[in-house]
Amino acid sequence: MNSDTTQVDDLQLIALPSAVNCTDLFVRFALSEWSLRPMVEETSRAACQLVTEVVDNADPRAPGLITVRLRVCGDRLVVEVDDGRLVSRELPLPAGLTGSSVPLPRRERRRSRAAEQISAEQPVHGGAEIGHEVMQRILFGLNRDQD
Template sequence: MNDRTEQVDDLHLVALPSAIGCTEMFVRFALTEWALRGMRDVAAQVARALAGIVVSTADPAKPGMITARVRLSGGDLIIEIETARPVPPPQTPQGVRTGAMELEPGRHVVWCTLPLPGGMNAAAVPLPRRQRRPSELTAQGTGLDDPMTMDPEVMQRILYGLNGTQDRRDH
């Protein structure tokens, strides 16, 4: 079995209650991009549980930061929440593996693995291709990348407006 991580995405959040919903949305977005729409609901439920347990252990006066992470490795989708505090593993749906461990002093992770659908391997998941592409207008040579020339009178009116003066003679 190949347990090499094929794709990873993470999000840094403040460990406040709003991080729970943000973590859920982040996982849903990542799975949509990775064409794993069928896993979104259960993965979002698991992510919400993991983030909830981490946020519940945080000090509201000094919540600190957490890192929500999703990884594709081997035949699994792995959801992790990293924090500075020790956290017990949460209750999750039946058949889901969870755990909590200390990575190093002051660095803990709570995690859950979900099997990819149909025995799929992480290397077979179609990942988004992100390449920098010029816009259609730029590719057509419309001159949008040419430096702009500004009428000096217009520029002067803008500067006077930014300074909050009604009349240019005030200066």
């Protein structure tokens, strides 16, 4: 990563057609958080095009992983897509903005209401049985897919 990078966010996806829609949502969310809404459409088009190229060339029977990364670097927004081969596009930030002037998001480390509600509803008995039961269902599902 370049030392001029002031903000970065990335997302890992599987190289399937749904990765294109996920990329669009990721770009929209990240740029909204970074107060770069004027760049959403252009950045989304660039990122989705790069991801589409990777998905189109992927083996649908054994799709690999894709990392989509957005970086604010100097006076540019860099879109990177890496599937073992890194491709990128650089877009200029709006006039008068530099990486250091892009407001960083403030995230609180707190649980969502849904997570708090679920934990309040769970009986307090160690949770070992629940974890084992969930693991059994996962393993059963994975074994069934191999048949």
